[in-house]
Amino acid sequence: MLDPDILQGCKVMANIILADQSAAFGRAAKFLFESLGHDMEWARNGQETLELVRGMSPDLVIVDARLPGFEGTGLVEAIRALPEGQSPCVFLIPENTRPATVRAALDAGADDYLIKPFDRELVSFKLTQAKARGRLVERPRITRLVQDNSSSWRFRTFGKAASS
Numbered sequence: 420m421l422d423p424d425i426l427q428g429c430k431v432m433a434n435i436i437l438a439d440q441s442a443a444f445g446r447a448a449k450f451l452f453e454s455l456g457h458d459m460e461w462a463r464n465g466q467e468t469l470e471l472v473r474g475m476s477p478d479l480v481i482v483d484a485r486l487p488g489f490e491g492t493g494l495v496e497a498i499r500a501l502p503e504g505q506s507p508c509v510f511l512i513p514e515n516t517r518p519a520t521v522r523a524a525l526d527a528g529a530d531d532y533l534i535k536p537f538d539r540e541l542v543s544f545k546l547t548q549a550k551a552r553g554r555l556v557e558r559p560r561i562t563r564l565v566q567d568n569s570s571s572w573r574f575r576t577f578g579k580a581a582s583s
Contacts, residue, residue, distance in 0.1 A: 433478040433546070433557045435459040438468040438486050438494060439512070444535065448481075451537055455546070465489035465497070472498055476505055479546075479555055481533065483512045484524070492527030499528040508554040510545065530554045 435457050437448050445461040452459040460475065462468040465488035472480060482494045489497065495509055511529040513520045524532050530552075531545055549555035 433457045433555060434475055435479045435481065436462055436468060436471050436475065436477045436507075437481045438462045438465065439481075439483040440464065440485070440487055448537060451539060451542065455539075455543060463487075465494045468494060469497060469501075472501065472505060472507065477507045478557060479508045479510065479549070481510045481512065482529075484514045492524055492529070495524065495527045495529050508549050510549075 435452050437445060437452075437459055439445055439448070439461070440463055445463075449459045449461060460471055460477075462471050465486050468480065468482070468486070471477070480498060482498075484491050486494060488494075491514070492511065495511055498505075498507070498509055508530045509528065511524040511527075511532045512535060513524050513532055516532075516534055521532055530549060533542065533545065546555060550557070
């Protein structure tokens with residue numbers, strides 16, 4: 420267990436993976452989530468998403484239903500099939516917002532859904548709802564000064580490093 424005095428200066432945020440093939444949407448979403456205080460990684464296809472989920476153990480995965488390599492809710496089902504310790508909150512971006520499509524997303528294991536383009540207030544509300552239901556757990560992140568191979572010093576955020 421970490422000393423509470425150490426955690427006082429830490430940011431509390433979620434690690435998010437966005438699975439979407441659009442570079443423009445990925446950049447816009449990254450800006451939105453970072454402005455809300457979260458870290459976001461972008462995956463361009465289903466396989467890359469699964470690799471990131473296995474390696475990062477994210478708090479939230481947002482999946483576009485039209486992602487190459489997986490049809491509809493296939494990626495949600497693949498994420499839910501991962502070992503027990505890797506059960507992130509999952510939001511699906513359905514192909515359309517017809518009730519049957521949204522119901523299929525929730526039946527496949529999605530915790531909620533979002534529609535494009537993202538609305539800041541709606542995204543914030545849905546994140547708050549997921550936290551209230553216990554599906555989204557934000558953890559303290561410790562920012563450290565590190566030296567990379569280019570001999571320059573940079574601040575890096577280490578996700579899950581400060582979990583208690």
